[in-house]
Amino acid sequence: xxxxxxxxxxxxxxxxxxxxxxxxxxxxxxxxxxxxxxxxxxxxxxxxxxxxxxxxxxxxxxxxxxxxxxxxxxxxxxxxxxxxxxxxxxxxxxxxxxxxxxxxxxxxxxxxxxxxxxxxxxxxxxxxxxxxxxxxxxxxxxxxxxxxxxxxxxxxxxxxxxxxxxxxxxxxxxxxxxxxxxxxxxxxxxxxxxxxxxxxxxxxxxxxxxxxxxxxxxxxxxxxxxxxxxxxxxxxxxxxxxxxxxxxxxxxxxxxxxxxxxxxxxxxxxxxxxxxxxxxxxxxxxxxxxxxxxxxxxxxxxxxxxxxxxxxxxxxxxxxxxxxxxxxxxxxxxxxxxxxxxxxxxxxxxxxxxxxxxxxxxxxxxxxxxxxxxxxxxxxxxxxxxxxxxxxxxxxxxxxxxxxxxxxxxxxxxxxxxxxxxxxxxxxxxxxxxxxxxxxxxxxxxxxxxxxxxxxxxxxxxxxxxxxxxxxxxxxxxxxxxxxxxxxxxxxxxxxxxxxxxxxxxxxxxxxxxxxxxxxxxxxxxxxxxxxxxxxxxxxxxxxxxxxxxxxxxxxxxxxxxxxxxxxxxxxxxxxxxxxxxxxxxxxx
Amino acid sequence: xxxxxxxxxxxxxxxxxxxxxxxxxxxxxxxxxxxxxxxxxxxxxxxxxxxxxxxxxxxxxxxxxxxxxxxxxxxxxxxxxxxxxxxxxxxxxxxxxxxxxxxxxxxxxxxxxxxxxxxxxxxxxxxxxxxxxxxxxxxxxxxxxxxxxxxxxxxxxxxxxxxxxxxxxxxxxxxxxxxxxxxxxxxxxxxxxxxxxxxxxxxxxxxxxxxxxxxxxxxxxxxxxxxxxxxxxxxxxxxxxxxxxxxxxxxxxxxxxxxxxxxxxxxxxxxxxxxxxxxxxxxxxxxxxxxxxxxxxxxxxxxxxxxxxxxxxxxxxxxxxxxxxxxxxxxxxxxxxxxxxxxxxxxxxxxxxxx
Numbered sequence: 016x017x018x019x020x021x022x023x024x025x026x027x028x029x030x031x032x033x034x035x036x037x038x039x040x041x042x043x044x045x046x047x048x049x050x051x052x053x054x055x056x057x058x059x060x061x062x063x064x065x066x067x068x069x070x071x072x073x074x075x076x077x078x079x080x081x082x083x084x085x086x087x088x089x090x091x092x093x094x095x096x097x098x099x100x101x102x103x104x105x106x107x108x109x110x111x112x113x114x115x116x117x118x119x120x121x122x123x124x125x126x127x128x129x130x131x132x133x134x135x136x137x138x139x140x141x142x143x144x145x146x147x148x149x150x151x152x153x154x155x156x157x158x159x160x161x162x163x164x165x166x167x168x169x170x171x172x173x174x175x176x177x178x179x180x181x182x183x184x185x186x187x188x189x190x191x192x193x194x195x196x197x198x199x200x201x202x203x204x205x206x207x208x209x210x211x212x213x214x215x216x217x218x219x220x221x222x223x224x225x226x227x228x229x230x231x232x233x234x235x236x237x238x239x240x241x242x243x244x245x246x247x248x249x250x251x252x253x254x255x256x257x258x259x260x261x262x263x264x265x266x267x268x269x270x271x272x273x274x275x276x277x278x279x280x281x282x283x284x285x286x287x288x289x290x291x292x293x294x295x296x297x298x299x300x301x302x303x304x305x306x307x308x309x310x311x312x313x314x315x316x317x318x319x320x321x322x323x324x325x326x327x328x329x330x331x332x333x334x335x336x337x338x339x340x341x342x343x344x345x346x347x348x349x350x351x352x353x354x355x356x357x358x359x360x361x362x363x364x365x366x367x368x369x370x371x372x373x374x375x376x377x378x379x380x381x382x383x384x385x386x387x388x389x390x391x392x393x394x395x396x397x398x399x400x401x402x403x404x405x406x407x408x409x410x411x412x413x414x415x416x417x418x419x420x421x422x423x424x425x426x427x428x429x430x431x432x433x434x435x436x437x438x439x440x441x442x443x444x445x446x447x448x449x450x451x452x453x454x455x456x457x458x459x460x461x462x463x464x465x466x467x468x469x470x471x472x473x474x475x476x477x478x479x480x481x482x483x484x485x486x487x488x489x490x491x492x493x494x495x496x497x498x499x500x501x502x503x504x505x506x507x508x509x510x511x512x513x514x515x516x517x518x519x520x521x522x523x524x525x526x527x528x529x530x531x532x533x534x535x536x537x538x539x540x541x542x543x544x545x546x547x548x549x550x551x552x553x554x555x556x557x558x559x560x561x562x563x564x565x566x567x568x569x570x571x572x573x574x575x576x577x578x579x580x581x582x583x584x585x586x587x588x589x590x591x592x593x594x595x596x597x598x599x600x601x602x603x604x
Numbered sequence: 605x606x607x608x609x610x611x612x613x614x615x616x617x618x619x620x621x622x623x624x625x626x627x628x629x630x631x632x633x634x635x636x637x638x639x640x641x642x643x644x645x646x647x648x649x650x651x652x653x654x655x656x657x658x659x660x661x662x663x664x665x666x667x668x669x670x671x672x673x674x675x676x677x678x679x680x681x682x683x684x685x686x687x688x689x690x691x692x693x694x695x696x697x698x699x700x701x702x703x704x705x706x707x708x709x710x711x712x713x714x715x716x717x718x719x720x721x722x723x724x725x726x727x728x729x730x731x732x733x734x735x736x737x738x739x740x741x742x743x744x745x746x747x748x749x750x751x752x753x754x755x756x757x758x759x760x761x762x763x764x765x766x767x768x769x770x771x772x773x774x775x776x777x778x779x780x781x782x783x784x785x786x787x788x789x790x791x792x793x794x795x796x797x798x799x800x801x802x803x804x805x806x807x808x809x810x811x812x813x814x815x816x817x818x819x820x821x822x823x824x825x826x827x828x829x830x831x832x833x834x835x836x837x838x839x840x841x842x843x844x845x846x847x848x849x850x851x852x853x854x855x856x857x858x859x860x861x862x863x864x865x866x867x868x869x870x871x872x873x874x875x876x877x878x879x880x881x882x883x884x885x886x887x888x889x890x891x892x893x894x895x896x897x898x899x900x901x902x903x904x905x906x907x908x909x910x911x912x913x914x915x916x917x918x919x920x921x922x923x924x925x926x927x928x929x930x931x932x933x934x935x936x937x938x939x940x941x942x943x944x945x946x947x948x949x950x951x952x953x954x955x956x957x958x959x
Binding site for chain 2: 047492493494496497498499500501502503504507511512515516518
């Protein structure tokens, strides 16, 4: 073999002595591109970076396509919600039914309770005298005194002033007689009048029923009906009659309407009699069933049911609600108060659900599948990265190339523009622009495009500077002078001789800035100013972490997105470094 | 130079204007057909800018009015120490660097009068081979493209003959056709220089500036390249301007020799005349430095004191007087004129004022 080589060598030498340095037996010759590729694939870090990036691409583009869920599909779950619905208690206090047109203030009510306990017939409050009459057990009718006439003693006579026009002189005579006799009562025309004295002033008053004190609670069939003194009094009397062993069915008339009452389990059931028909009118019992919400009205049937269940000591029951929904209710007792809760089956967003077989990475705060969001977010983050870098590189190469090749004034101008762009604080600017777009309600898709353009326009100066520097130095190289000397046109000189020589640095800086752009995009999206819902991006996935609770308890929402960003940026940086090493001609093959 | 800049502040506007005006007075040449290239009072000044406004405060006189003529099919050697302006002369002739004053006639045509298209057409006829074979080849282009690109650009040969022509050129320059696909980094210095030669010759030039083509190569390769250049000269009837600081190489290849010092052509003549009878003290000093491969022979070397003065602020009078061993009073005051001592042998020195 060696001999063969030598023979061939010598043969060649003999043929043409000037070709002594050449031989065809050299190892396979590689183009610079192939050389770079070979060097690149020998770099472990670069390969790791490439694997990262390829994995991210497959994850984002193929993964999103394979996932059964859509980008912004929300998931719901069935939950049982228990709401406070009603309070039930046994009434032990007097309730007052006050007649229309009369006043029975709270202080008088308190005085009454005292009087009732002491079985006093008369009591007063705020200088107004009242009397009470027990109609039945726990039922009292309270009378108030209504002044009809007043008298002033003038010597032996009395000056009487009548306040009621129906009264006449006979009444005055009766009144003065009563005063002079010192009587507390006198009768006139079948009515009993009360005389009260204050020094030399006397008043005559007539007793009027003012209020009814009772302990039963009346529930009416119609929400419009409220307690009426006459009705309640007659009903109470009837109730007491039944309780004391009278007829089981009592009838009474109030306000021209005939009512019928029956008693069942200590509850009075009162119906309105209309001809032959009995219409459900009211129930009376010691139980107070009050809805929590003011706009809810309980039907008699429901209240009866609840009272029955309370008496039976049931803790949970279902009931066909008035709007047709089957509700489950719970009753909870504490002393003589029951709280009723309504358990309702509702569909709510499945937020922050932990990873399971349906959602491998759980769901986020909007009830969307985190894995799907990650995949679509990866697409957007990568696409934004690439487009921004393409914009950056395009502007950078064109302006940097012009500055470098033409030099002098043009160079000066472009480099000053670069300086200006370099001194723009990009993050505040992006934040302001983001806020502006928020205010303008820019469509999320359009917004994304603006974002790419803004990032691209902000990012070109670095590339322009690099290209300009490279071209400035290459321009003076002898091969460029040779190209000029051989009469090659300017455009060919730029694109065939200069640009390919800038390519390595360009590829390296573009790759490295890809990582940077993806980071910037995540930062802006994290701040809520970049990619907006419904579009996902790794940054706005992390944006879900708006408080410490989410951060510490729902790690599965933000750790994967952070990890994706980390892997991608790391991958691009590894590739960038690998390319830089591979392009370095001083590296060994 | 610092002195000069300081003076610039005190001088009047007129003085300054006068100092910065480049003298462009010369007697126009009458073209003679036997000369392919005629250079007349060629000047190339590089501006020195200073201050906030970047005003011109002076010039680096890289080429300070030189005149010579090259006959068709001959080689002119241009020698001189580093920084004397040899390379600038070569580039200015090819209009790769703008002239400041003077005339460059190529085949009787003023090179600097050509417009863009005409210049483009002229380019293939005048070529250049560079000193550094490493930086003069674009690292991202294969050899075939480097050599052939301009051939296609100028349509030197019909398209169907292109490959054949390229192979022929490469073979003539000692390269193999299969080298076409290779890249410059795969070649040795000598091979690269041949690629440069092939690139220049592929355009079928009449005149080639060889800008120190062998100084970056080792001696054995130098010989190969020199012989190659001479062979090609015979073959294509080329005219060379051979720039070198290596006198032995120049002696080998040249027909006429010009000696440059600080932008001036101090001596010009045929090789025979100059080597037999160097007239200028600088030429004498240069020639005494040629090593003689005989250790027993005593050489009377003329040592030049100091280094070459700055071309931005050249000495008054004869530019060489600061280092000249035969310096006279007149040398420090008066600029010497060019004198023809023998037919075709010119010198610029006060020593020969009376002849």
